[in-house]
Amino acid sequence: MSRQPISGAGAADRSPSGPAARTPAPQPSSPLPPQRYRALRARYNALLITLYERTTLTQREIAAAAGRTLRAVQTRVRALGCRPRQAQKCRPGTSLGVRRAGPRPPPLNAAATRRAVAAFASVARELAMSAQAHAAAELQSATARAKRRAARTQTRVMLSAARELSHLAVVFENLAAMRHALAAERKRFRAGKPAEARKPRARAELWEAQQPVLREQEARMAEAHAVARRTETAPTAAPTRTDADRRIEAIAERYDAGLRGAPRIRGL
Secondary structure, three states, rough: OOOOHHHHHHHOOOOOOHHHHHOOOOOOOOOHHHHHHHHHHHHHHHHHHHHHHOOOOOOOHHHHHHOOOHHHHHHHHOOOOOOOOOOHOOOOOOOOOOOOOOOOOOOOOOHHHHHHHHHHHHHHHHHHHHHHHHHHHHHHHHHHHHHHHHHHHHHHHHHHHHHHHHHHHHHHHHHHHHHHHHHHHHHHHHHHHOOOOOOOHHHHHHHHHHHHHHHHHHHHHHHHHHHHHHHHHHHEEEEEEHHHHHHHHHHHHHHHHHHHOOOOOOOO
16 A cells, blocks of 8 residues: 555644744643543544554654654554554564454545544644643642641741740749849848948958957967976976885885895705
8 A cells, every 4th residue: 555645744743833833832721530531542542553554654653643752652552452564574482462353454545544643633632731731730739738738837836936935935034033032132131231241341450450369369378488488497396205105115125135135046
């Protein structure tokens, strides 16, 4: 079958120019419902199978029409079980996956191919917009969660700081009360003492007050030294003999006399 020129497939490789280049791309509104998304995925797979098996479009042209990469289209075609166009070129032993049974469907003409490519591009664009909308919704919800978490954290931090400040305020109040109490106690103590006791005495007055005490101490010391000198110079009196001393001396004399009068015995 001869190649069929398709305006949409070749134009996808070229960048738009003119008014089309200045037209902004459609912005994603909101994610698709699950049923609508499943229906679009099924239509996307059916159109991909049709373009791969019933047309002569290359996989690169199909990827350009869908706005996907060539690798993504190749992987999806193999996952859908499409019949390989050139299975004889595969290496021996290569697994091509599960393929659909039945005869090969007839090829499409040029008009049908263009309609299939346009429908395929529309479905792929809607799926891409849904994915972008889903990503935007996820980002928005994540941002909202982060803001709520930051607000809760900020509230906890502020409450903790307020508690700490209240504790510090109580401590400062207690310190101030203690200082006032100490100041009042000092005032009362100073008020109860006489004026001369509060005023320190001069050194000359203190020296004059100490002189009588020092003179009295010197007089006592001189008197004690005089008594000691008189005691040393006075003659010592003979000690008086008592009856016990006389008896001891008599016994000693008798003992000495007995030793002198006894005969000596010489050795034989």
